[in-house]
Amino acid sequence: MLTDNPTGNLPTLEDETEQIVMNMGPQHPSTHGVFRMILTLSGETIVKADLEMGYLHRGVEKQCEEGTFVHNVTATDRLDYLAAMSNNLAYSIASEQLAGVEVPERAWYIRTIVCELQRIASHCVAVGTFGADVGTMFTPLQYAFREREMILDMFNMICGARMTLNYVRPGGVSLDLPEEFMPACRYFVDIMPAKIDEYESLLTGNEIFTARTKGVGVLRRDRALDYAVSGPTLRGSGPAYDVRRDAPYGIYDRFDFNVITEEAGDCFSRYLVRVREMRESVKIVKQALDQLPDGPYFAPLSRNFRPAVGESFSRIESPKGELGFYMVSDGSIAPYRCKIRAPSFINLGPLREMLVGHKVADAVVILGSIDIVLGEVDR
Amino acid sequence: MTHFINDFFPIAVAFIKSVLSSFLPSWIVDIITIVISISVFIMFATIVVMSLVYFERRVIAWIQDRVGPNRTGPEGVLQPIADVIKLFAKEDIVPTNADPIVFKLSTFVMVFSALLVYTVIPFGPGMIISDLNIGVLYAVAITGLTAVGMLMAGWGSNNKYALLGAMRAAAQVISYEIPLVFSIIGVVMITGSLSTVSIVHGQEAWGGWRWNILLQPIGFVVYFISATAELNRTPFDLMEAESEIIAGYHIEYSGVRFALFFLAEYLNAFAVACLGATLFFGGWLGPILPPYVWFIIKAYALFFIFYWLRGTLPRVRIDQLMSLAWKYLLPAAVANVVLTGVGIWIYHALTA
Numbered sequence: 183m184l185t186d187n188p189t190g191n192l193p194t195l196e197d198e199t200e201q202i203v204m205n206m207g208p209q210h211p212s213t214h215g216v217f218r219m220i221l222t223l224s225g226e227t228i229v230k231a232d233l234e235m236g237y238l239h240r241g242v243e244k245q246c247e248e249g250t251f252v253h254n255v256t257a258t259d260r261l262d263y264l265a266a267m268s269n270n271l272a273y274s275i276a277s278e279q280l281a282g283v284e285v286p287e288r289a290w291y292i293r294t295i296v297c298e299l300q301r302i303a304s305h306c307v308a309v310g311t312f313g314a315d316v317g318t319m320f321t322p323l324q325y326a327f328r329e330r331e332m333i334l335d336m337f338n339m340i341c342g343a344r345m346t347l348n349y350v351r352p353g354g355v356s357l358d359l360p361e362e363f364m365p366a367c368r369y370f371v372d373i374m375p376a377k378i379d380e381y382e383s384l385l386t387g388n389e390i391f392t393a394r395t396k397g398v399g400v401l402r403r404d405r406a407l408d409y410a411v412s413g414p415t416l417r418g419s420g421p422a423y424d425v426r427r428d429a430p431y432g433i434y435d436r437f438d439f440n441v442i443t444e445e446a447g448d449c450f451s452r453y454l455v456r457v458r459e460m461r462e463s464v465k466i467v468k469q470a471l472d473q474l475p476d477g478p479y480f481a482p483l484s485r486n487f488r489p490a491v492g493e494s495f496s497r498i499e500s501p502k503g504e505l506g507f508y509m510v511s512d513g514s515i516a517p518y519r520c521k522i523r524a525p526s527f528i529n530l531g532p533l534r535e536m537l538v539g540h541k542v543a544d545a546v547v548i549l550g551s552i553d554i555v556l557g558e559v560d561r
Numbered sequence: 562m563t564h565f566i567n568d569f570f571p572i573a574v575a576f577i578k579s580v581l582s583s584f585l586p587s588w589i590v591d592i593i594t595i596v597i598s599i600s601v602f603i604m605f606a607t608i609v610v611m612s613l614v615y616f617e618r619r620v621i622a623w624i625q626d627r628v629g630p631n632r633t634g635p636e637g638v639l640q641p642i643a644d645v646i647k648l649f650a651k652e653d654i655v656p657t658n659a660d661p662i663v664f665k666l667s668t669f670v671m672v673f674s675a676l677l678v679y680t681v682i683p684f685g686p687g688m689i690i691s692d693l694n695i696g697v698l699y700a701v702a703i704t705g706l707t708a709v710g711m712l713m714a715g716w717g718s719n720n721k722y723a724l725l726g727a728m729r730a731a732a733q734v735i736s737y738e739i740p741l742v743f744s745i746i747g748v749v750m751i752t753g754s755l756s757t758v759s760i761v762h763g764q765e766a767w768g769g770w771r772w773n774i775l776l777q778p779i780g781f782v783v784y785f786i787s788a789t790a791e792l793n794r795t796p797f798d799l800m801e802a803e804s805e806i807i808a809g810y811h812i813e814y815s816g817v818r819f820a821l822f823f824l825a826e827y828l829n830a831f832a833v834a835c836l837g838a839t840l841f842f843g844g845w846l847g848p849i850l851p852p853y854v855w856f857i858i859k860a861y862a863l864f865f866i867f868y869w870l871r872g873t874l875p876r877v878r879i880d881q882l883m884s885l886a887w888k889y890l891l892p893a894a895v896a897n898v899v900l901t902g903v904g905i906w907i908y909h910a911l912t913a
Binding site: 204324328391394541542 | 621624625626627721722725795796798799802805806807871872873874875876877878879880881
């Protein structure tokens, strides 16, 4: 009953009011970090949006030219700090291509398991904070963080850190799985589907939630492709593009999973894509746990290895989208150049046109549905 | 003995009066008793608000699968006191560009309007500060005053977020006042009186169980939704939406002034719960326990629904809020008035 007018704009209210410029951010609870939106408002409707980023710029790409190939893994932890495993993996694949090492099979299985767990953790944050953006009293957030906590505890078991993991390294992973990891992980994949149902019972069918998200922030299929967005933001608009399936890296071709898409392109479909992707990730983790072979978890690779002169490019499906590392080696112990294709940064492209015409309250919903991490946007 | 417990407060007032009137003129005695009852009431209200804040935090923690405050005192019951001390110790900041008079005055407008509502709330037989014969109308009118306080706060702060919050507040409170009044009319028609005490007495039939909720279910639903919106509680907390306009009209307030806003907000919410208990749930009526205990139980039970909604629902948008009020609640409330009228007519036709 509330959904008949998605944008909520009255047809004949032409601008007789004075427009005001409202500054949202960089210090604002809903901009997911230090992001700034300068909104020109007519009443409560956004007529113009200026976006400003760069408050978290640390020069990670330049830092990567100073450290050795192994040092730089720590720098990638701080890019998308909600998905450090994925960043480590993309960086490691690019380094391994330069060094020309073969990664052992067990290492690939471990990498797949931790990266899919990381995807679940990242989507938990995305779904939970999205619920908070829509205006719940943090109940979905608390529920999602409860399960994310289990994942972080598992990461703590395997590498002693919770967020800045530094676990996946060029050549394999830094440590083998401890014995308590397997039962913890099996327990987690057993209970997780029921927990995802719980999130859905709070949000998906909720009349107010659908009224706030359906038809809001529509990103049409062609515009999504024009802006080269990727990840759930792209798949929410229709195109079934997933690096794990379309350009499989590692051992992803061995697993059975679906690429989730939704056609509407609004905030609700982006949310649905994330929720369903969590279920697919649980499936992948389950299969990987069943197939996990014995063997070495690290390829013999010197700590200060010097790859041959050349360049490499790796791309993986990080929780936010297609994460790419372009690396150039001049034969020394440090990369000559390291360029990061950060999905959060590129997914922000269409935000400006998605905002115009909506209400102030929808601005935070639309931004939340894109799921950015400022560490990755600003690098 | 039961008589003494049930009527403890009226008996105490009568005792004080009899002692004082032995050596003081009667008008001074009246003033003193009124001052005493108001002071007792304000202390009671402060304790109620602190308990409400504590329960809110524990209930929402329970809904959210976490513990909530449990360190200060047994089970954390002293946490609200610690919070109040913290707020009182904080610096009271008035922004440079704010309008200082409006900025400071708005807090008092909020608290006074919140306190004034309690004048007509009957906590038990004889436990009412003033039994006005237009009690319900008075209560509804006074709750509407909070919009003035919010507008003053939003305007006086000279902050765009605060202004947006205040504009939303004005639109919201004025819109929801109308279905709120219409939802109460049904009860008033059945009772035939606007006095809150008469409304409670009107529910004494059927052995004290003819509560108006049984005759006025639509009225209660409309009343509760409109009251939630008027009180600015989830899912209608647009005027202080922290994810959008951060804290809305009270964004610039700190320390004691913020505490006063907080107090006013919870006083208002509890007043609406008390009014709901009076109008729809038989007020103080109930077996065995003293009447004032029944009243408090009913008011807290209604307040629990506020907690529950707050723990579960997202926030609606301003245009959806307006369409809900004008397109759905108002017609439902008017239809309820018509239905009630037809019902009363049939009742009179049958019993005459």
